[in-house]
Structure formats: C-alpha cells, structure tokens
Amino acid sequence: MDDSLRKVVELLLPRFADWAVIDLITETGEVHRSLVLHAGSDGLTVREDLQGPMPPVPASSPMPLSKALRGVSSALAGPKTYAVPADSEVAVAQRKLFAATGIETAAIAPVKGPSEVLGAITLGRTAVEEPFAPADLDLLENIGRRIGIALENARHYQRQRQIAATMQRYLLPQLPRLVGVEMTVRYLPAPDASHVGGDWYDAFPLPNGDTALVVGDVVGHDLEAAAGMAQLRNMLRAYTWAQDDPPHHTVERLDQAIGHITDVSMATLVLARLETAPSGGRALTWTNAGHPPPLLLDPVGRTGFLGDGKGILLGACGDRPRPQGHVHLHPGSTILLYTDGLIESRRQPLDAGLQRLKDDAADLRHRQLDDLVDDLLVRSRPADNDDDVAVLAIRIPRNP
Known part of the structure; x- marks a missing residue:
C-alpha cells in the first residue's frame, strides 16, 4: 500500500x-499521517518528521480535515481556516502542518472505498496567487475514490492472507522427538500478499515405532487451497x-477418496516412512505423487534425487497402482523433502532449478542441519518465485 500511495x-x-498529505484510518480506527511529500526545486522529498500518529477523529467537528476523515465532504482550506480557536486535537495538528509547510491554499477530500472511509488526502500550494478553486474539488474527490478502491481491495487481500496464514500456521505440526535422528522444518509464505498456497509438511510417529514424513502441495493460491490442504493432511494422517x-x-486409498469426501481437485505429495532397518541403521520407504523428488546427501558427499516411487499427481487417476521406492540411510545421510516453491522459476526450466538445488546442497552438506536448510532457502529459492515453500529435512547422525 505504501508503494502504491507514493506512486499516486x-x-x-x-x-x-x-x-501532498495522506492521512489513513487503520483497521482499529486510529488515524496515521502516512505520507507527507513535498515537490521542491531538487525533486520530491518525503517529510518523515511530519508523518506519524494523529489524534482521534472528532465526531462533530466542522473543520475540513475532520469532515473529510469522517467521509462527510471535501473542502478548501488555508492557514486562516485553522487560525480560529481549535475545536479538537486534529485541528491543532493541521494548524502545525500549515505552519511547517508554508501551505497557503489547500484542497482536502475523503479517501473512500466502496464500503468504508479509509482516510483523507490534502493537496497544498505555497503560492498564494494560485489558490485552489471549488472546481478542483471534483478532481480531488475522484482521486480520493480511486485511492480508496485500491486501498480497500488491498486490505481485503491482506485479511484473506492473514486468515489463511493463521490457519496454515496452526495446522503445521510440532515435530516428534526421534532417537538417533535429527529433523528440522521450514515454512515460508508466498512473497506476494495475494497468494496463499496449500503447501504443508508433516511428521508423526506410527503405532509400530516408525515415523511418517510428508511434504505436499494442494493446487491453487488462495484460501480454498489452504482449506483443501487441511482436509488432505488430516485424511492422510488418519489413513497412515x-x-x-x-x-x-x-x-492409493487417499487418491480414491479425495474426489468424494474433500474439495481438493489435484495435489502432489511425498509420503515416506522412516524405519529401523533389520540390519541396523535406518531405511526410508516412500511414494511420490507428482511431487519434486526427495534429495539424498550421502555420507561421502554425493547428492542425488530419489527418482524411484514416482507416480502421477493425486486427482488425475484414482485407480492406478502407485510405485514405491526404498533406500538404506547410512550414518551421515541427509534427506530433503520440499515443495516446488524452492526450485520453480518463470525464467528457467524446472530441471535448472533441480540442478541448482542439488549443487547448492552439495556445497552446504557439511553445515549443521538447521543451517543447511536456512542457507538453501536463501541460495536455491528463485527470486522471481511467488509461491510458498515447505521443507522437511532429516539427518542420520554419524554418532547418534
């Protein structure tokens, strides 16, 4: 919103x-002087010293700014308008503004969206011989309405994102404590506030002592995708x-059910089972439903994607048998499960993103597990990616 206001x-x-002065009413009803901009001989200058919190809007003041902040009307004003005894703290603040800026003539109009008043805009001129006229108010009111529509839409998007992000945050689980296994997870929301995804990770113990590991992504970038993620995650937990x-x-059972008892149309995921191998150590068994392949860093420094167990995404064909992969994890091995936000770019093919992740992981393989994942998020995630990212990593210590 700040960037958009500045451009306008x-x-x-x-x-x-x-x-130009923009006063905005926050969602809690407080007034904040969000932008004060001056056009001088050396260009545009932001006067941060004149910005900041404002007094509450008086309920019945007839002064121009107070009426604009209540959405009542627009008006012309000048230093003489506020030279009278102040009827509110807002009037005092406006008097100080005129004194600090040297404004001699001003036009003030509400910033109104379709359903709420969001603030006021004040335009001021320092040349007394070029006063604003009543006809100028029509243009300023139109500008205020356009700003209001943009701001109200931005707030709606932000509210939707906050709801979805809160839901995602509460759905993402606490990690189980595993003996002889290190585990860490990360979730990064989409950079674009209008995009909310269905990415998730999960890890939970099973009755026989194994541990289930999941990373998945419900198709979509909205609240519906986040809600679908919750449905799918809970079903998968119950079945597993x-x-x-x-x-x-x-x-296979999940794929047969999602079209009948969830709102999810399509999704990708990797479901893995971390087991204690009969010969000692750990083993990983997994199936991949259209998801980017897990990455294995072996004890001697080699990196490779686990391409076995690769099947089509969920929702595409529910009656097709699914393959499975299996690998023994020697001490010192690291497994990385992740969603496509870590590798996808609009400028490069997916293979380039996978290769970048593989190379970065090889360079960082000696880091502690938390540091490894944090550094991969910085190095491997494409700058132009507008998707969220979920990562789950496990490591089998050399000396548990």
Missing part, C-alpha cells in the same frame, strides 16, 4: 500542488495411522 502522489506533484500399510497403498 508522484503523479500529482508538482503539476497540481507543491505538497489406522492402517499398517506401505506408503504406496496409503496414497
């Missing part, structure tokens, strides 16, 4: 005024816990 004001200065089946059978 830059269109007005200096062609229409020397000063209730039936002592290998991962590919569990996902």
Whole structure:
C-alpha cells in the first residue's frame, strides 16, 4: 500500500500542488499521517518528521480535515481556516502542518472505498496567487475514490492472507522427538500478499515405532487451497495411522477418496516412512505423487534425487497402482523433502532449478542441519518465485 500511495502522489506533484498529505484510518480506527511529500526545486522529498500518529477523529467537528476523515465532504482550506480557536486535537495538528509547510491554499477530500472511509488526502500550494478553486474539488474527490478502491481491495487481500496464514500456521505440526535422528522444518509464505498456497509438511510417529514424513502441495493460491490442504493432511494422517500399510497403498486409498469426501481437485505429495532397518541403521520407504523428488546427501558427499516411487499427481487417476521406492540411510545421510516453491522459476526450466538445488546442497552438506536448510532457502529459492515453500529435512547422525 505504501508503494502504491507514493506512486499516486508522484503523479500529482508538482503539476497540481507543491505538497501532498495522506492521512489513513487503520483497521482499529486510529488515524496515521502516512505520507507527507513535498515537490521542491531538487525533486520530491518525503517529510518523515511530519508523518506519524494523529489524534482521534472528532465526531462533530466542522473543520475540513475532520469532515473529510469522517467521509462527510471535501473542502478548501488555508492557514486562516485553522487560525480560529481549535475545536479538537486534529485541528491543532493541521494548524502545525500549515505552519511547517508554508501551505497557503489547500484542497482536502475523503479517501473512500466502496464500503468504508479509509482516510483523507490534502493537496497544498505555497503560492498564494494560485489558490485552489471549488472546481478542483471534483478532481480531488475522484482521486480520493480511486485511492480508496485500491486501498480497500488491498486490505481485503491482506485479511484473506492473514486468515489463511493463521490457519496454515496452526495446522503445521510440532515435530516428534526421534532417537538417533535429527529433523528440522521450514515454512515460508508466498512473497506476494495475494497468494496463499496449500503447501504443508508433516511428521508423526506410527503405532509400530516408525515415523511418517510428508511434504505436499494442494493446487491453487488462495484460501480454498489452504482449506483443501487441511482436509488432505488430516485424511492422510488418519489413513497412515489406522492402517499398517506401505506408503504406496496409503496414497492409493487417499487418491480414491479425495474426489468424494474433500474439495481438493489435484495435489502432489511425498509420503515416506522412516524405519529401523533389520540390519541396523535406518531405511526410508516412500511414494511420490507428482511431487519434486526427495534429495539424498550421502555420507561421502554425493547428492542425488530419489527418482524411484514416482507416480502421477493425486486427482488425475484414482485407480492406478502407485510405485514405491526404498533406500538404506547410512550414518551421515541427509534427506530433503520440499515443495516446488524452492526450485520453480518463470525464467528457467524446472530441471535448472533441480540442478541448482542439488549443487547448492552439495556445497552446504557439511553445515549443521538447521543451517543447511536456512542457507538453501536463501541460495536455491528463485527470486522471481511467488509461491510458498515447505521443507522437511532429516539427518542420520554419524554418532547418534
């Protein structure tokens, strides 16, 4: 919102005024002087010293700014308007503004969205011989309405994102404590506030002592995708816990059910089972439903993607058998499960993102597990990616 306001004001200065002031009403009803911009001989200057919190809006003041902040009307004003005894703290603040800026003539209008008043805009000129006229108020009111529509839409998007982000945050689980295994997870929301995804990770113990590991992504970038993620995650937990089946059978059952008892149309995921191998150490069994392949860093420094167990995404064909992969994890091995936000770019093919992740992981393999994941998020995540990212990593210590 700050960037958008700045761009709008830059269109007005200096062609229409020397000063522009934006006062916004927050969602809690407080008034904040969000932008004070001056057009001088050396260009546009932000006067941060004049910005900041404002007094509450008086309920019945007839002064121009107070009426604009209540959405009542627009008006012309000048230093003489506020030279009378102040009827509110807002009037005092406006008097100080005129004194600090040298504004001699001003036009003040509400910033109104379709359903709420969001603030006021003040344009000021320091040249007394070029006063604003009543006809100028029509243009300023139109500008205020356009700003209001943009701000109200931005707030709606932000509210939706906050709801979805809160839901995602509460759905992402606490990690189980595993003896002889290190584990860490990360979740990064989408950089674009209008995008909310269905990415998730999960890890939970099973009745026989194994541990289920999941990373998945419900198709979509909205609140519906986040809600679908919750449905799918809970179903997968229930199936995995209730039936002592290998991962590919569990996902086959899930694929048959999602079209009938969830709102999810399509999704990708990796379901893995971390087991204690009969010969000692650990083993990983997994199935992959259209998801980026897990990455293995072996004890001698080699990195490679686990391409076995690769099947089509959920929702595409529910009656097709699913393959399964299996690998023994020697001490010192690291497994990385992740969503496509870590590798996808609009400028490069997916293979380039996978290769970048592989190379970065090889360079960082000696780091502690938390540091490894943090550094990968910085190095491997494409700058132009607008998706969220979920990462789950496990390591089998050399000396547990």
